Amino acid sequence: MTAVEAVDVTKRFGATVALAAARIRIEDGRTHALVGRNGAGKSTMVSILTGLARPDEGSVLFAGEPAPPLSDRDGWRRRVACVYQRSTVIPSLSVAENLFLNRQSDGGPIRWRRLRQAAQEVLERYGVAVPADRLAGDLTVEQRQLLEIARALSAGARFIILDEPTAQLDGPAIERLFGRMRGMKEQGVTMLFISHHLDEVYEVCDDVTVFRDARHVLTAPVAELPQADLVAAMTGDAVSLGERSDRPSPGEKVVLRAEGLTLAGQYEDVSLDVRGGEVLGLAGSGSSGKAAVAETLAGLRRADSGAAYLDGVPLRPGDVAAAVAAGLGFVPQDRGREGFVPLLSLAENATLPVAGRLGRYGTVSAPRQRAYATRMIDELDIRTSGPAQPVGELSGGNAQKAVLARALSNDPTALVVIDPTAGVDVRAKEALLGAVENAARGGSGVLVVSDDPDDLRVCDRVLVMFHGRIVRDLPRGWSDQELVALMEGIA
Template identity: 55%
Template sequence: MAADEHTVAANGPEPAANGPAAAVHAEGIVKRYGPTVALDGARLTVRPGEAHALVGRNGAGKSTLVSVLTGMARPDAGHVTFGGAPAPGWGDTAAWQRKAACVHQKPMTVPELTVAENLYLGRFQGGHTIRWRALRERARELLAGYGVEVDPATRIKELGVEQRQFVEIARALSFGARLIILDEPTARLDAAGIDRLFGKLRELRDRGVAFLFISHHLQEVHELCDTVTVFRDARHVLTAPVPGLTKDALVAAMTGEEAGPAGRPRTAARPPGEPVLRIQQLADTGHFAPLDLTVRAGEVVGLAGATASGATEIGRTLAGLRAPDGGRITVRGRPVRTGSVPHALAAGIGYVPEDRHREGLVPGRSVAENATLTVAGRLGPRGTVLPSRTRAFARKMIAALDIKATGPGQPVSGLSGGNQQKVVIARALAREPAVLVAVRPTNGVDVKSKDALLGVVREVADGGSGAVIVSDELDDLRICDRVLAVFHGRVTAEFAAGWRDHELVAAMEGVPAGEGAAPGPSGTARDREPKALDTHGTEGTAP
């Protein structure tokens, strides 16, 4: 049965006519941001005492739905009920807090304040003296009521990630909310912390608290959740009980593609040459395990992983933006001083950051100034920058990358998103790097610009350099000669060109590798200690 047929057949139950009303029911939710449809008739039902997973690829609409369910975004159409009653009025923050709360991946607590102060932040009435001893005692009773063993006088910054999450959950429940949304709650926890978190969630679930569990790790969905809902392309496509739902069926719903034989491999422009980048036992505790990787001239290698997989941190470490705990990086046999952006540039590493607005561009400056930031020292004698040379260099880059601009002097802020990204790539290529590292290079650009940007990366490799694309966007990875799946900080599988969407997504989500993937180290999702997978490429195929 095709994925879409499976989807239609298992759209899930409507709220029961008998029994308790749903903790939350959203129906026909539409949300647009300009021409972008973020939700298209989406729906979701979570029942009291249920652990309900919400999964989907990036851009599926999960975050937008969370914004609607917590009163942060007003839907253009549709309705939401809590316990059978209509959702609070738009802008009534206190009423929304009593209905639903979200524990985000990034802590929302104030690090310098104590646990007690964070628990009651925003609830102090003006003109009243705060009795600190009484406040701490109330906080102690509140935490004890939910089984959280934390000293109320401790500053939040002194707590571990797991304890901070427990404090945030207790704060949410203290408002009266019976629906807690957990957004990637295990992303920064080790195995023991995940087990304790799941134990606490099961206790609260037994007391009637409902959870909406958002995760990229499908093994965790099977371990914790009763029901799963899948969104794809802004639409609801599946709701089903987790027991009995295979991981293959779940991945098929997420991708719209059933498991099957690999497609036809892409023919490389020419066989890969000598190594241009070698990584040996590169590691950053808490982010990625010791990694060995070789990228050859003429080769594009993909690092495919979800947001918290560690793949982005690997890319930033290669660019010198992060200092690893250990390991070596060499470019064309030359050692690179880790943790140093200037040394990485000098060694021949070009870098395209994920966020062009925050890390890639100087908005108030011209196209020419932005494109030549990495070669400013070469544009005049004794470190001076000659405007004529800057403009001439920029004109060459504008022509080479087909940047649509009125000229080198146009402010970069006046360009389209795709052309801004080309300027970022121009800056990375200005020094003619031996290897280009690009993190989500097509983030926030239109389809036509995506093709052009990826074509540039492919041309860099075909010209004799190497390239590494770090992304969870499948279209970004299709130009790669091989793709390494990164899950919980370790490379778990490697795919030659011609991989199927289903195979790669399954590996990125932590589902054990199937046919067509080179299996990584043995272990389940509970076996969280990352181990290295040797990934020295030979002739562009999986070893």
């Protein structure tokens, strides 16, 4: 039986065709993957399947029946829910209030004791081990995702869309999520799983649909589709992310150094050197402290002790502007909050660190700004209508490229990037990692902070962190199994 079907859906945004007669059919009780490059139309299809956008042509059916009108939000909530990469949990409300959002009462006054009791019962039913009265802002990423899933199931939805659910989770949390997904499947829940990690598709999904250039390309059982064929369907040809490209050996000069950095609760006694022309990896699980180390180097955090140096000069603790002015390029983990200004154009975002160099007497030369942005659009293969397009309108992968363009704008002495390819497709990974290597070719020292082996394969060596400490310096030639074992503390 078909649980959900989109039939010949077309959606346009001005001159942009986001979906062109695209289709997807998801069978009842199965876990179905939707994959494709950034800009392929996945997000638009999710908006249509959740009733947030109306197709210009085509239709959506639930169990063979037409979808409710867009105005019938309760009707949509009873049929479908989406757990987005960016949480929709309201941090200032309690777990119970989030769980029963817009359902706190039957029209009369809210009975808080009864609400908390009902919430606790729902949480226990779906295995969410958090108190109902806890502030949602205190939850981990994993707990917020589980809360959103419980909210959807308690509202009656039996079709759940999981949009990049593993992007901010470490290895153990991903395994726990997959275990819960298998449990929901056994209970008859239908799921649409969106991920750029194809190994995850093969681990938890029954079927897969590929979109490319706004169109449906294929649908097939996962077990019958070789991974090389899946990648070819996504990209139009075969792509593989291989080893480090042919780069000159790093120089002897240390351009970025950390000495004995310690931050209570995050990391302890971290020391590292990055030489000019070197790509150094810093790997570890989500709880390893690796991202906190990178944020300390960039000035987002202030260490309790220790010091950091850029080109031999001490970096001012807790001062992002000073780090950028000294010649540090930085790509943060949370692109949406720290990486770009959504309403500003691609050209404006990409040149923020060097705006003072693009004109005289405090003005910015628009032609020089456009020229830089146009060059970065070409070099990073940013899919955009042009330098004037607001970054907030770009797909996730293209917005990520814009953040990297900004980090590279001042020809940094050292470049620190956190999870450079999280949530992007195969082609975008290729472009982003190519830009990282090009920066090293130009003499920058690069620190790549990630737990994705694809990101780390371009590195000259990899430092592995576990529970806040560096536990191994891996030379080139490591295996995925060796790396993962070290990150998980089982080697």
